[in-house]
Every structure is written in C-alpha cells, then in structure tokens.
Amino acid sequence: MTRTWNFSPGPAVLPEAVLRRAQAALWDLDGSGIGVLEHSHRGKEFMAVLARAEALVRQLAAVPDDYDVLFLQGGASSQFFMVPMNFLGGATADYCVTGVWSEKAVEEARRFGTVHVACSSAAAGHTYIPGAAETTWSTAPAYAHFTSNNTIYGTQWTGEPAVPAGVPLVCDASSDIFSRPIDVARYALIYAGAQKNLGPSGVTLVIVKKELVAKGARDLPTMLQYRTFAANQSMYNTPPTFGIYVLAEVLRWIDELGGLPAMAARNRAKADLLYAELDRSPVFKGVVRADARSQMNVTFRGRNAAEDAAFVAFATARGLSGLAGHRSVGGMRASIYNAMELGGVQALVEAMQAFAAAHA
Numbered sequence: 001m002t003r004t005w006n007f008s009p010g011p012a013v014l015p016e017a018v019l020r021r022a023q024a025a026l027w028d029l030d031g032s033g034i035g036v037l038e039h040s041h042r043g044k045e046f047m048a049v050l051a052r053a054e055a056l057v058r059q060l061a062a063v064p065d066d067y068d069v070l071f072l073q074g075g076a077s078s079q080f081f082m083v084p085m086n087f088l089g090g091a092t093a094d095y096c097v098t099g100v101w102s103e104k105a106v107e108e109a110r111r112f113g114t115v116h117v118a119c120s121s122a123a124a125g126h127t128y129i130p131g132a133a134e135t136t137w138s139t140a141p142a143y144a145h146f147t148s149n150n151t152i153y154g155t156q157w158t159g160e161p162a163v164p165a166g167v168p169l170v171c172d173a174s175s176d177i178f179s180r181p182i183d184v185a186r187y188a189l190i191y192a193g194a195q196k197n198l199g200p201s202g203v204t205l206v207i208v209k210k211e212l213v214a215k216g217a218r219d220l221p222t223m224l225q226y227r228t229f230a231a232n233q234s235m236y237n238t239p240p241t242f243g244i245y246v247l248a249e250v251l252r253w254i255d256e257l258g259g260l261p262a263m264a265a266r267n268r269a270k271a272d273l274l275y276a277e278l279d280r281s282p283v284f285k286g287v288v289r290a291d292a293r294s295q296m297n298v299t300f301r302g303r304n305a306a307e308d309a310a311f312v313a314f315a316t317a318r319g320l321s322g323l324a325g326h327r328s329v330g331g332m333r334a335s336i337y338n339a340m341e342l343g344g345v346q347a348l349v350e351a352m353q354a355f356a357a358a359h360a
C-alpha cells in the first residue's frame with residue numbers, strides 16, 4: 001500500500017519508524033507480554049516509558065534543572081485558562097496577538113484579570129509578526145504570553161518577543177515545538193499540544209520553571225494546579241499513557257536524527273523548497289509577509305477561490321492530502337511538521353508545477 005502524503009495541520013503525520021514501533025508495542029511493550037494500552041501506569045514498564053519521555057525532553061531541549069517537565073491533558077486550549085488561573089490572580093498580563101489561538105488565550109485570561117494587548121497583527125489579517133517598534137508592554141505584568149507559530153495563518157516568530165527583564169515569558173508552542181533549538185531559560189512556561197510535532201492528541205507537554213509553579217494559586221481544584229503534577233511526576237491521576245509512549249518514541253526519533261539542530265536543518269530545507277516555488281510560480285502566491293513565513297505551516301493561494309478548490313482536488317488525486325486552508329482564511333495550507341519527509345514537499349512542488357502548466 002502506498003501512503004498518502006499527509007499535510008494535515010494536526011493531528012498530523014508521524015514518523016514511519018515511530019508508527020512501526022508503536023504497532024509492535026500495542027501487542028507487546030518492551031518484551032513484557034502486555035501491550036502498551038494495557039499496562040498499569042504505576043507498573044515498572046510504563047514508569048520506564050515516562051522516565052524516558054521526560055529524560056528525552058530534558059536532553060533535546062537542554063532543559064535546566066530548575067524546570068519541571070509535565071505531561072497534562074485537556075489540550076493546549078486548557079493551558080489558555082490554566083496559565084491565568086494559576087498566575088494572574090486579578091493582575092495584568094501582556095499578550096501578543098498574532099492569530100486565532102492567541103485571541104482564544106486572551107479570551108480565557110480575561111476571566112482571571114486584565115489583559116493588555118502588547119501588540120496585534122489583527123488589522124492586517126495576521127499576515128505578519130509585529131516588531132518591537134509596534135509593541136508596548138505594561139508596567140510589571142504578571143507574565144507575557146505569545147504564540148510562537150500561528151498554525152492557521154502560517155506565520156512564525158523568529159525569536160522571542162523582547163519582553164522587559166524580569167517579566168515571565170509564557171509561550172504556546174503547539175505548532176512548532178522542537179522544530180528548532182529553543183533556549184528554555186528565556187521562558188517561564190512553554191506549552192504544546194502534542195498532536196503536531198510530538199505525537200498524538202491527548203497529551204500536552206508543559207515545561208515550567210519550578211519557581212513559577214510554587215507561586216501558583218492554591219485555591220484551585222487539585223487537578224488545575226501545576227504543583228499537583230509537578231509533585232507527582234505527572235501521575236496524580238492516570239496520565240495519557242499511550243500519548244506519552246508515542247511522544248517518547250517521537251523524541252527518540254528526533255534524537256536519532258541529530259536532535260533539534262538537525263530538525264531545524266530538515267525543516268528549513270523543506271520550507272525553502274516550497275517558498276521558492278511560491279516565489280516563482282505563475283499561479284500560486286504566498287499569503288504572509290516574507291519575514292514572517294512559518295517553517296511549519298505554509299499558506300498560499302491561487303488566483304481565485306475556484307482555482308484554490310481545483311488545486312486541492314488536483315492534489316488529492318495525486319495522493320496529497322490535507323491541503324485546504326483553514327475554513328476562516330481559505331486558500332491552501334501545507335503543514336510540514338518535523339515528520340513530513342522532504343519527498344512529500346517535492347511531490348507537492350511537482351503538483352503545483354503540473355497544475356500551473358495546465359492552467360497558466
């Protein structure tokens with residue numbers, strides 16, 4: 001059977017090696033005679049998986065010792081409220097608004113305090129990343145929040161926003177986590193749903209400074225306090241065991257390929273190939289400003305909506321799936337996360353050229 005090239009924005013393509021290992025582990029995890037879905041989370045086999053997942057997160061991102069690595073549930077969307085619930089307490093937090101996901105994070109934060117929008121690309125349809133000149137920080141905010149990659153629009157920060165010294169920086173890295181090296185020490189908290197770059201849906205990775213965890217509100221339900229998970233190795237209750245298993249295997253795959261620097265080179269090669277085609281195509285054009293182009297979600301359009309629909313159908317017939325843009329923006333979007341092979345992007349470029357030749 002030939003596999004379809006899967007450009008889905010998430011859940012998304014996973015490395016073949018990971019899928020094959022997971023397939024075997026469903027039947028028998030590490031020679032235990034019991035499948036990964038059937039193991040108790042308190043048994044030594046799953047505890048070894050959990051320890052491996054945490055160790056690989058720490059190793060790949062060089063996570064400093066004064067950070068906790070947590071595996072939570074409820075998706076990145078639950079972090080939209082968990083962060084302000086724990087750390088805002090009626091004060092002001094600064095948000096960089098660069099897309100729908102940051103807007104949703106803002107909406108949740110407003111339930112727990114004041115939101116100061118430090119910068120926003122909304123007026124330009126979120127087609128760029130605001131620079132320092134159009135960003136204003138409030139005085140001593142509880143924290144500053146940004147979304148490192150905007151999955152829907154196809155924009156990505158090239159670095160962190162320049163928050164004033166001492167302001168804890170919080171990042172939703174759901175759609176570019178571990179796609180390139182990250183200096184964890186610059187952040188107070190990083191969160192990411194696993195279903196794009198790290199594994200299946202159902203597990204959310206949180207990397208958080210211990211000092212911040214200790215400051216979290218105490219008058220919250222147990223399951224909504226970070227300290228509960230920090231104090232119990234993410235095992236206060238039954239964790240998402242299968243998701244953590246797959247995540248550990250994805251991290252092993254990243255490590256085997258050479259870690260985050262190798263991911264960055266791999267991702268740059270794919271993105272460069274696709275953007276070069278957009279820059280020369282007589283039919284297709286990139287949607288966002290060149291200096292904000294995402295290496296994970298590449299958004300583009302044909303000359304009109306009918307042509308976009310025709311191209312999506314044309315590509316589907318050639319075994320390229322998931323290319324329709326988000327329903328709120330239209331056009332096309334190719335999600336080329338870590339696990340997407342260069343061959344998939346080459347196949348997409350060939351499809352774009354063949355379509356252009358037939359429709360020029």
Ligand SMILES: Cc1ncc(COP(=O)(O)O)c(C=O)c1O
Nearest residue numbers: 075076077101151172174175193
């Ligand atoms: C940047 C970003 N943040 C948050 C979310 C929401 O994640 P979840 O579905 O895990 O709640 C998404 C989902 O696509 C996303 O791309």
